[in-house]
Amino acid sequence: MATYLVRRLLQGCVTLVAITVVVYALARAMPGNPLTAQLGEDPSRKVSAADYERMQRAYGLDKSWPEGYLQWAGNLFRGDLGRSITRKQPVTRLIGDRLGPTLLVSGTAFLLIWTLAIPLGLYASARSGTPDERGVSLVLYALYSFPTFVAALFLQILFSVWSKGTAWELPLFGMTDLPPDAPLAARVVDVARHMILPVVCQTYVSLAYDTRFIRATMAEAVRQDYIRTARAKGAGPWRVLFRHAFRNTLIPLVTLLGLSLPSLVGGSIIIEQIFTWPGMGRLFFESIRERDYPTIMGLTLMFSLLTLLGQLLADLLYSAVDPRVSVE
Amino acid sequence: MAAHGFWIEAWRRYRRRPLAMAALGFVGFLVTVAVLAPAIAGTKPVLCRYKGRLYAPCLAYFDRRFEPAIFAKDKFRGTYPKNLAEKDPESWAIWPLFFQDPFRAVRADEWPGRPENPSMDQGVPSRAHPFGTDQSGVDVLAKMVHGTTVALLVGFVSMGIAGTIGILVGAVGGYFGGWVDAVTSRVTEIVMCIPTLVLILAIVAIIEKPTIWHTMAIIGFTGWTGIARLTRGEFLRLKGAEYVTAARAAGAGPLRIMLRHILPNALAPILVPITFGIAAAILVESGLSFLGFGPPPPSASWGSILNGARSNLAMWWLVVFPGIAIFLTVLAYNLVGEGLQEATDPRLREARK
Numbered sequence: 001m002a003t004y005l006v007r008r009l010l011q012g013c014v015t016l017v018a019i020t021v022v023v024y025a026l027a028r029a030m031p032g033n034p035l036t037a038q039l040g041e042d043p044s045r046k047v048s049a050a051d052y053e054r055m056q057r058a059y060g061l062d063k064s065w066p067e068g069y070l071q072w073a074g075n076l077f078r079g080d081l082g083r084s085i086t087r088k089q090p091v092t093r094l095i096g097d098r099l100g101p102t103l104l105v106s107g108t109a110f111l112l113i114w115t116l117a118i119p120l121g122l123y124a125s126a127r128s129g130t131p132d133e134r135g136v137s138l139v140l141y142a143l144y145s146f147p148t149f150v151a152a153l154f155l156q157i158l159f160s161v162w163s164k165g166t167a168w169e170l171p172l173f174g175m176t177d178l179p180p181d182a183p184l185a186a187r188v189v190d191v192a193r194h195m196i197l198p199v200v201c202q203t204y205v206s207l208a209y210d211t212r213f214i215r216a217t218m219a220e221a222v223r224q225d226y227i228r229t230a231r232a233k234g235a236g237p238w239r240v241l242f243r244h245a246f247r248n249t250l251i252p253l254v255t256l257l258g259l260s261l262p263s264l265v266g267g268s269i270i271i272e273q274i275f276t277w278p279g280m281g282r283l284f285f286e287s288i289r290e291r292d293y294p295t296i297m298g299l300t301l302m303f304s305l306l307t308l309l310g311q312l313l314a315d316l317l318y319s320a321v322d323p324r325v326s327v328e
Numbered sequence: 329m330a331a332h333g334f335w336i337e338a339w340r341r342y343r344r345r346p347l348a349m350a351a352l353g354f355v356g357f358l359v360t361v362a363v364l365a366p367a368i369a370g371t372k373p374v375l376c377r378y379k380g381r382l383y384a385p386c387l388a389y390f391d392r393r394f395e396p397a398i399f400a401k402d403k404f405r406g407t408y409p410k411n412l413a414e415k416d417p418e419s420w421a422i423w424p425l426f427f428q429d430p431f432r433a434v435r436a437d438e439w440p441g442r443p444e445n446p447s448m449d450q451g452v453p454s455r456a457h458p459f460g461t462d463q464s465g466v467d468v469l470a471k472m473v474h475g476t477t478v479a480l481l482v483g484f485v486s487m488g489i490a491g492t493i494g495i496l497v498g499a500v501g502g503y504f505g506g507w508v509d510a511v512t513s514r515v516t517e518i519v520m521c522i523p524t525l526v527l528i529l530a531i532v533a534i535i536e537k538p539t540i541w542h543t544m545a546i547i548g549f550t551g552w553t554g555i556a557r558l559t560r561g562e563f564l565r566l567k568g569a570e571y572v573t574a575a576r577a578a579g580a581g582p583l584r585i586m587l588r589h590i591l592p593n594a595l596a597p598i599l600v601p602i603t604f605g606i607a608a609a610i611l612v613e614s615g616l617s618f619l620g621f622g623p624p625p626p627s628a629s630w631g632s633i634l635n636g637a638r639s640n641l642a643m644w645w646l647v648v649f650p651g652i653a654i655f656l657t658v659l660a661y662n663l664v665g666e667g668l669q670e671a672t673d674p675r676l677r678e679a680r681k
Contacts (some may be wrong), residue, residue, distance in 0.1 A: 011514070014514070018518045026530040027530060142625065145658040145662050149618050151648040154651065274638075284526060288526065296526075300523070303521075304521040
């Protein structure tokens with residue numbers, strides 16, 4: 001077990017290095033750099049060639065990309081993620097600022113998904129084959145194929161263009177319209193109203209996917225011999241479903257939970273972009289557009305670390321719960 | 329051959345599922361629309377006789393090089409109806425069903441008695457424009473008819489690339505095992521861990537003049553990991569099978585065993601994620617175009633119509649029609665994939681009894 005863990009961790013480190021090298025090289029290969037991306041937008045801030053060179057040196061942009069990568073990695077070892085070039089702030093603080101809004105949306109969506117998906121999935125497998133189950137499954141299937149950005153636009157048209165002036169009107173963009181010194185209760189209500197559409201968009205696809213996943217694993221479990229045994233000894237249908245079948249589907253379910261860890265923290269680039277929600281996904285999108293290498297690297301490191309951790313956790317959990325699976 | 333029996337059997341089971349059949353029918357419909365697009369909507373004649381010779385200028389919609397040189401020489405400038413009549417009174421032409429161009433607004437009197445295309449929020453769906461017109465007055469229906477080609481190509485080309493890479497990497501890793509497997513698995517893991525959208529956005533930024541083909545290639549080169557993992561699993565499972573040992577004893581080389589003996593038996597489970605991958609590729613492409621990272625205009629991707637709606641939400645028709653088209657196409661591919669899965673997976677078959 002210990003050797004397995006050490007091997008996995010070492011492999012993970014190699015993978016992390018490879019990912020960061022690839023992303024750094026890609027980021028540096030994109031045309032332009034943080035300075036040109038920033039200055040290009042604002043003609044009043046023309047700088048002389050000497051100034052430009054001085055700034056390039058100050059940010060280490062005059063070095064080749066392998067040198068730049070080594071510098072970044074060296075700083076990382078000292079626990080320093082660097083400073084954003086375009087925002088003049090430490091990357092850790094930028095990420096910290098954006099984490100809250102993302103967690104607010106993805107956390108709410110996450111809770112909604114799991115409180116709805118488990119009963120829906122169980123319902124679908126209990127009533128398997130009946131017309132009402134077919135209907136629910138078909139609707140879920142359709143939702144699963146519905147692109148989020150189309151849904152987001154539909155909702156925006158429905159709730160802000162067509163219900164302008166009614167009680168149904170919801171804000172289109174951003175997180176809050178109130179100044180920070182407004183009373184707390186008013187601010188909470190305002191943020192909640194801004195949250196509704198992004199949360200709905202982030203919930204429905206995963207809800208459909210997870211419900212189908214639960215139904216599929218349940219269908220697999222129901223076919224096992226122990227279910228026949230339980231039925232034969234006279235257990236009722238609901239008891240068989242909960243005590244015998246559902247408990248055995250918990251393992252893949254927990255795995256799925258582990259694998260959704262990165263998306264929980266990372267947010268959704270497209271949804272945050274449409275609703276201009278000040279979260280991590282939007283930060284990622286903006287940092288790519290601004291060629292802000294330190295921020296791109298900080299976010300990449302975080303995402304890949306979380307992805308690898310989620311995979312490791314899922315594998316460990318699997319072997320811990322299911323004795324038939326060995327990690328060796 | 330036994331493999332033939334398997335596919336005939338699978339097709340018989342697939343045909344019993346009405347939804348899967350309807351989905352397959354819809355994909356067939358899309359292929360028809362894509363192939364006939366220039367004859368359905370366009371401003372170039374499908375067939376015309378000009379100065380004593382026959383031409384098919386509509387082919388220019390597939391590739392600009394197909395536009396007959398004589399029309400450029402005679403200064404048609406893309407407007408055919410009047411020019412044909414003026415420059416050769418003897419000429420005749422068969423026109424597309426719907427006289428609207430996917431790349432530009434039709435001007436006033438370009439077609440006898442037809443007014444200029446409305447633009448911005450004047451372009452509400454009407455009899456002349458069933459799906460409305462966009463900000464610059466381009467007809468949405470014409471754009472969508474020609475966008476069908478893009479949507480279908482994106483699915484097939486990108487999954488062709490992803491399928492080839494995925495099967496190759498997975499097969500080599502699963503068959504040879506040992507350090508080869510360690511290397512291929514690590515590479516798969518690395519590509520899997522890099523956030524796909526970030527990878528795509530970065531590569532799109534690097535390419536100077538992105539075309540739709542670049543987008544397809546990028547989606548293909550980033551989307552093969554799931555297929556590779558599945559192929560690896562299948563090859564691991566099948567390489568111990570008796571018929572593989574028999575083939576090896578008969579002197580077959582590794583390449584022959586992998587291609588002729590293992591791959592045909594592993595193909596059914598691998599085809600399922602490829603079908604779902606086509607749906608995902610269409611989603612990614614339209615998402616990219618929607619974010620403004622698609623190929624620059626003139627390209628008639630469904631996602632780029634949506635992009636126009638972002639800043640003009642009052643123009644609801646720019647969301648509804650392409651949105652529904654993307655949704656139905658993705659749904660159809662997902663349904664085909666599921667039908668394929670149910671028809672070829674023996675474990676699911678047993679459950680049905």
